Every structure is written in C-alpha cells, then in structure tokens.
Amino acid sequence: MDLLLKRGHDALEVAKVDAAIEHFRALTDHAPDFAEGWHGLALAYFQAERFGVAMEALERTLALNPNHFAALRGVGAIQEQVGKPALAYEAFARVLELRPHDDDVLRALARLEQEVKGVKL
Numbered sequence: 001m002d003l004l005l006k007r008g009h010d011a012l013e014v015a016k017v018d019a020a021i022e023h024f025r026a027l028t029d030h031a032p033d034f035a036e037g038w039h040g041l042a043l044a045y046f047q048a049e050r051f052g053v054a055m056e057a058l059e060r061t062l063a064l065n066p067n068h069f070a071a072l073r074g075v076g077a078i079q080e081q082v083g084k085p086a087l088a089y090e091a092f093a094r095v096l097e098l099r100p101h102d103d104d105v106l107r108a109l110a111r112l113e114q115e116v117k118g119v120k121l
Contacts, residue, residue, distance in 0.1 A: 008023035012040075025041060039068065054074070
C-alpha cells in the first residue's frame with residue numbers, strides 16, 4: 001500500500017496524472033478500505049479535470065473517514081468548480097469545524113459568502 005501511495009503522489013508531483021491514476025486505482029483495488037488511496041485517486045482525477053469520478057472517490061474517502069478534512073476540502077473545491085457555491089460553502093464550513101485556522105478555507109468561505117448568503121441590508 002505504501003509503495004503505491006508513494007508512487008501515486010510522486011507521479012502527481014511531476015504532473016504525470018495518468019500514471020498517478022493507475023497507481024491509485026491499483027491501490028484502491030488492493031486496499032478498498034484505505035481512505036488515503038481513495039483520496040489520492042480523487043486528487044489525480046481532479047488534476048485531470050474529471051470531476052465526477054473525483055467526487056465519487058471523495059465520497060468513498062468520506063465513507064471510510066467522515067472527518068477527512070482534505071477530502072472535505074476537495075468536495076468544496078469541486079462544487080465551486082462546477083458552479084454549486086452553496087454546496088461548496090457547506091463543505092468548506094464543515095472543514096472549518098475540523099480545522100478552525102485553515103487560511104485557505106477561510107478565504108474560500110469569504111469568497112463564497114456573498115454569493116451564497118447575499119448582501120446584508
């Protein structure tokens with residue numbers, strides 16, 4: 001598991017997305033209960049702009065580990081990318097419950113707040 005996880009992350013670092021997908025798919029085939037394998041697969045799919053299968057991999061990650069804050073951040077990023085700001089805001093707010101000082105998430109919430117909640121009069 002560790003070798004496939006490392007190879008997948010190494011491939012992502014050098015932008016070899018197809019190789020990363022193959023390593024992470026092999027990992028999830030051999031260790032379907034390993035949340036990090038699914039998260040890695042989601043990262044690879046996200047980089048390939050394959051948002052549907054990335055979301056499916058994030059759902060598997062969260063089924064195995066509901067408090068996986070990186071997977072929740074990924075859900076927020078995908079929802080924002082596909083034009084669903086309310087769902088993105090909800091996911092980022094959940095991350096903030098787990099990591100209250102996450103600057104990237106704070107910025108994302110600030111960016112989405114007006115669109116989601118509107119302007120206060």
